[in-house]
Amino acid sequence: MKGWHVRDIIFVTILAIFMGTIFFVTGPLYTVLAAALAPAGLQPLANELLLGIWVMAGPLAGFIIRIPGSATLGEFLGAVVEMFFGGIWGASTLISGALQGIGSELGFALTGYKHYGWFTLALSSLTTAIVTFGWDMIKNGYASYHLGFMALLFVVRLLSIFFFGGVLTKLIANLLVRAHVLPSAAH
Amino acid sequence: MATVTIDSLTFTYPKRTHPVLDDLAVTFPAGKFSLLTGVSGGGKSTLLNLIAGLTPLPAPGAIRFDGHPLAEIPATKRANTVAMMFQEPSTQFTMDTVENELRFALENQRVAATDIPAAIDEALNFVGIAQLKHRILMQLSGGEQQKVALAIIVAMNSDVILLDEPFASIDPPTRLTLLQKLMTLCTQQHKTVILADHDLSGYAHWVDHLAVLDAGHLTLLSTEETQERFAAFTPDRLQLTRVTPPQDTETVCLQGTQLGLFSGERELIHPQDLAFFAGQATLITGPNGSGKSTLFRALVRLSHYQGTLTYQGQDIQKISRKSYARQVGLMFQSAMAQFLNVTLDEELTLSQKNGNRAYFTPERVTQLLDQLGLTQHRNQVIYSLSSGQQKKAQLLCMLIMAPQVLLLDEPLKGLDLASIQTTMHILTSVQRDLGLTLILISHQLSGLDGLVTHHLRLMDHRLLYEGVTE
Amino acid sequence: MNPTLKLALVLIIALEISFTQVWTVNVVLLVVCFILMIAYRVKIKRLLWLTLVPLFFATALVWSLSLQGSASAHFLIVIFTRMFVYVYMGGVFTQTTEPLMLTRSLEQNAKLPSKFAYGFLAAFNLMPKIRTEVATIRAAALMRGQVLHVWSPQLYFKVILVAMNWSDQLASAMASHGFVEGAPRTHAVRVPLPTWNWWACAVSLLAVQLGLFLGLP
Ligand SMILES: Nc1ncnc2c1ncn2[C@@H]1O[C@H](COP(=O)(O)OP(=O)(O)OP(=O)(O)O)[C@@H](O)[C@H]1O
Ligand SMILES: Nc1ncnc2c1ncn2[C@@H]1O[C@H](COP(=O)(O)OP(=O)(O)OP(=O)(O)O)[C@@H](O)[C@H]1O
Numbered sequence: 052m053k054g055w056h057v058r059d060i061i062f063v064t065i066l067a068i069f070m071g072t073i074f075f076v077t078g079p080l081y082t083v084l085a086a087a088l089a090p091a092g093l094q095p096l097a098n099e100l101l102l103g104i105w106v107m108a109g110p111l112a113g114f115i116i117r118i119p120g121s122a123t124l125g126e127f128l129g130a131v132v133e134m135f136f137g138g139i140w141g142a143s144t145l146i147s148g149a150l151q152g153i154g155s156e157l158g159f160a161l162t163g164y165k166h167y168g169w170f171t172l173a174l175s176s177l178t179t180a181i182v183t184f185g186w187d188m189i190k191n192g193y194a195s196y197h198l199g200f201m202a203l204l205f206v207v208r209l210l211s212i213f214f215f216g217g218v219l220t221k222l223i224a225n226l227l228v229r230a231h232v233l234p235s236a237a238h
Numbered sequence: 239m240a241t242v243t244i245d246s247l248t249f250t251y252p253k254r255t256h257p258v259l260d261d262l263a264v265t266f267p268a269g270k271f272s273l274l275t276g277v278s279g280g281g282k283s284t285l286l287n288l289i290a291g292l293t294p295l296p297a298p299g300a301i302r303f304d305g306h307p308l309a310e311i312p313a314t315k316r317a318n319t320v321a322m323m324f325q326e327p328s329t330q331f332t333m334d335t336v337e338n339e340l341r342f343a344l345e346n347q348r349v350a351a352t353d354i355p356a357a358i359d360e361a362l363n364f365v366g367i368a369q370l371k372h373r374i375l376m377q378l379s380g381g382e383q384q385k386v387a388l389a390i391i392v393a394m395n396s397d398v399i400l401l402d403e404p405f406a407s408i409d410p411p412t413r414l415t416l417l418q419k420l421m422t423l424c425t426q427q428h429k430t431v432i433l434a435d436h437d438l439s440g441y442a443h444w445v446d447h448l449a450v451l452d453a454g455h456l457t458l459l460s461t462e463e464t465q466e467r468f469a470a471f472t473p474d475r476l477q478l479t480r481v482t483p484p485q486d487t488e489t490v491c492l493q494g495t496q497l498g499l500f501s502g503e504r505e506l507i508h509p510q511d512l513a514f515f516a517g518q519a520t521l522i523t524g525p526n527g528s529g530k531s532t533l534f535r536a537l538v539r540l541s542h543y544q545g546t547l548t549y550q551g552q553d554i555q556k557i558s559r560k561s562y563a564r565q566v567g568l569m570f571q572s573a574m575a576q577f578l579n580v581t582l583d584e585e586l587t588l589s590q591k592n593g594n595r596a597y598f599t600p601e602r603v604t605q606l607l608d609q610l611g612l613t614q615h616r617n618q619v620i621y622s623l624s625s626g627q628q629k630k631a632q633l634l635c636m637l638i639m640a641p642q643v644l645l646l647d648e649p650l651k652g653l654d655l656a657s658i659q660t661t662m663h664i665l666t667s668v669q670r671d672l673g674l675t676l677i678l679i680s681h682q683l684s685g686l687d688g689l690v691t692h693h694l695r696l697m698d699h700r701l702l703y704e705g706v707t708e
Numbered sequence: 709m710n711p712t713l714k715l716a717l718v719l720i721i722a723l724e725i726s727f728t729q730v731w732t733v734n735v736v737l738l739v740v741c742f743i744l745m746i747a748y749r750v751k752i753k754r755l756l757w758l759t760l761v762p763l764f765f766a767t768a769l770v771w772s773l774s775l776q777g778s779a780s781a782h783f784l785i786v787i788f789t790r791m792f793v794y795v796y797m798g799g800v801f802t803q804t805t806e807p808l809m810l811t812r813s814l815e816q817n818a819k820l821p822s823k824f825a826y827g828f829l830a831a832f833n834l835m836p837k838i839r840t841e842v843a844t845i846r847a848a849a850l851m852r853g854q855v856l857h858v859w860s861p862q863l864y865f866k867v868i869l870v871a872m873n874w875s876d877q878l879a880s881a882m883a884s885h886g887f888v889e890g891a892p893r894t895h896a897v898r899v900p901l902p903t904w905n906w907w908a909c910a911v912s913l914l915a916v917q918l919g920l921f922l923g924l925p
């Protein structure tokens with residue numbers, strides 16, 4: 052197991068900034084979605100749909116750097132950058148970032164940082180969804196939703212995270228393997 | 239002062255069969271300026287990275303500084319011994335401002351906090367950039383950034399200074415100042431300077447022996463051979479003889495009306511009318527940071543501009559992005575930006591699929607690859623090609639797309655003389671056959687003579703065609 | 709105030725108000741932060757932005773919670789004010805803290821390994837370049853006849869390769885500028901940590917605790 056080098060730290064930060072930039076490219080889409088859903092009280096659904104892109108930096112960093120803590124750091128640094136660059140949510144961004152990171156980290160940790168394949172990514176998506184949802188139950192009062200709506204929110208979130216953090220991440224990883232950037236012996 | 243001795247150095251990249259450096263042996267004398275040249279992909283960057291200790295050495299004793307093996311110099315002392323200045327100006331700084339970056343480097347060397355301010359001022363004054371002290375690095379032009387990089391090396395007082403094509407995107411006056419400073423470091427402070435460059439103009443007075451790296455071997459040329467090589471870069475060879483002012487009869491393809499460009503608050507181009515003409519090859523020159531690349535980015539709708547821009551009479555903001563991108567293409571200043579796939583072969587296949595298939599038949603492409611010396615790199619991962627190889631691959635990919643207007647930002651950056659000639663030959667014949675409009679930005683003029691028909695100068699925030707008076 | 713201490717204070721308070729439900733404390737906090745922002749001369753435009761955005765989100769969330777959930781009015785007020793506290797507290801923090809000072813302070817006062825501090829800064833300072841790169845990648849693809857969407861693996865593939873390339877270059881440059889991981893360095897700029905900072909921090913925390921304790925239903 053290797054340790055953190057300055058190159059990895061720079062990489063993770065740059066990646067986090069990139070992911071933040073891509074996320075903001077979807078800004079108009081989000082605004083339209085949120086505005087359309089808000090009157091019916093469904094605005095949180097817009098969050099859930101796009102959350103996958105937001106938390107993607109974690110699994111990507113975890114999959115590429117393969118050092119314990121890389122997924123967490125990837126998300127967390129993204130939050131730090133966001134806080135300083137126009138992001139408005141301040142300290143709560145940092146807390147959410149850290150929790151999202153820990154969420155996706157769990158998936159890699161549970162497989163002992165040994166298996167880099169479908170199973171780990173799926174697991175990581177699940178843990179991310181659970182941890183972040185738990186946090187939203189406390190912070191944003193999701194706990195007081197009716198059970199059905201809560202379930203809907205959770206499922207949409209899980210699907211979004213699974214699509215971006217799982218399926219898409221795997222496809223990206225496949226390209227990286229072909230470019231000899233990642234070892235080909237992915238399980 | 240330090241002599242750099244290289245002894246039986248063989249280096250092979252992982253997954254490659256042929257060594258890049260093959261049993262190399264050479265001595266770079268202390269206090270001398272050594273100029274390193276050779277074909278693209280000859281291994282210059284590889285060698286410099288090894289000397290700088292940035293790539294792990296295959297054998298510990300292969301590189302020595304004054305007899306001490308590189309591997310035995312403790313990491314904390316290394317920057318005192320050897321420092322490197324890189325080709326890409328903007329990705330070599332850690333901090334935000336010039337002063338902070340210098341501070342950072344000196345702190346790393348554990349210079350006492352009280353001595354740091356004086357050392358910073360001294361280094362800045364030596365390079366003559368005291369006025370840049372509080373500027374933000376990312377807002378400096380490429381040339382200014384390279385000057386700062388040199389100031390840092392001066393402040394660190396390293397014995398050996400390595401430079402990997404440091405002038406590849408630097409305007410001629412800046413290049414000359416930097417060269418003079420380097421020579422002063424050599425002659426007065428006895429620094430050992432090893433510099434890799436393709437463009438040999440301006441060295442003739444200072445360099446007696448040229449080191450040529452080819453096929454893994456390094457040869458020192460004799461004085462006559464060296465002068466012979468320099469001769470190709472004398473000022474009279476750099477003249478553009480076919481340039482004419484635009485005629486009234488020429489068709490306008492891109493037209494800017496009261497076109498103004500800005501970088502933040504700073505004005506780059508004062509609002510003016512500007513036309514580009516169909517079927518011509520127009521060269522744009524101007525100092526670093528004057529806004530040439532920004533102009534190109536505006537032409538392909540990547541940056542904001544004032545006024546209007548029309549393509550064949552239509553406002554470019556009203557044309558769909560997709561169809562406009564197929565008619566006006568840009569070869570970016572950095573080659574990396576252009577690639578989408580993994581291997582060179584895949585890149586070519588993609589271009590052939592979407593580009594001008596009728597003209598660029600597989601046979602023609604094979605032939606072009608051969609001329610550019612890329613045949614055996616077809617299946618190599620494109621990002622591991624040398625900088626010159628990438629540039630050639632990038633050009634080929636964009637040519638195959640054959641957009642009506644092709645913008646080329648520094649297409650000759652980092653190419654050796656032979657590659658420049660081949661490239662220009664290819665560009666000229668493709669332009670003639672397909673009737674393309676070419677607009678180029680280039681700091682270096684060698685080899686451009688056969689192609690360029692109009693010359694647009696960017697000076698004092700104005701673009702003016704050569705031969706036209708206001 | 710010392711940046712590390714300030715960050716710790718802000719984080720602790722943010723955590724605490726996330727887990728408690730005392731709207732009076734939220735209101736006091738947001739008023740204090742608002743006054744601080746005025747005192748530190750936050751631009752009117754920014755202030756407006758910092759008010760309108762949470763206003764939209766808080767309203768939408770509260771509306772959604774009341775339509776789809778069974779929250780009490782008290783809880784809705786807590787949620788509503790909480791969002792403003794997050795935003796205003798963040799506003800005060802970013803307005804009064806430069807990233808460079810924060811990293812220096814974390815390195816000197818909180819003993820954060822220098823590789824994290826400067827690795828982060830190196831990437832952070834590249835921000836303008838990183839931001840334009842995404843548009844460049846998409847435009848370059850269009851010119852080759854390919855459309856890249858946010859769900860195209862190739863977009864991310866490119867982004868990762870660029871990130872790797874730049875991090876290689878930056879790491880090499882740092883090494884060339886004498887940076888060695890774990891090696892001791894001198895500090896030309898010292899970040900002070902005076903005793904009154906500790907007091908200020910302790911008193912603010914105590915006040916919040918008191919408020920939370922008194923305000924608990
Ligand atoms: N990481 C790598 N993996 C595999 N091959 C590589 C790698 N880096 C470089 N090469 C190959 O090694 C050879 C030498 O490359 P190098 O970059 O040292 O050349 P160069 O002389 O600096 O060329 P240029 O003048 O174009 O910059 C090239 O053929 C290149 O394709
Ligand atoms: N991403 C950016 N962020 C901040 N400033 C920028 C950015 N890109 C360009 N600039 C600034 O805009 C100005 C014009 O840059 P541009 O790249 O157009 O110059 P150029 O004429 O192409 O120079 P060169 O010959 O060095 O390529 C420069 O001063 C540069 O510092």
Ligand SMILES: [Mg+2]
Nearest residue numbers: 282283624625
């Ligand atoms: Mg090179």
Ligand SMILES: [Mg+2]
Nearest residue numbers: 530531532571
């Ligand atoms: Mg340019």
